[in-house]
Amino acid sequence: MSFKVYRCWPSEYVALGELDANDTCVAFESITLQHEGWERDYDVTEPSEPSYAEPD
Numbered sequence: 001m002s003f004k005v006y007r008c009w010p011s012e013y014v015a016l017g018e019l020d021a022n023d024t025c026v027a028f029e030s031i032t033l034q035h036e037g038w039e040r041d042y043d044v045t046e047p048s049e050p051s052y053a054e055p056d
Contacts, residue, residue, distance in 0.1 A: 007035060008036075
């Protein structure tokens, strides 16, 4: 599935916090995007399964 997004820009970015190898927290970062519209791109289709020959 693919989409066309029009006039898109990042409005907020939250970087990783302080990392500690001895801590058990989960680290993540996030980005917020603003846009002026979007639509699905129906020209993009799901890829077909790869084919291969069985080795002898």
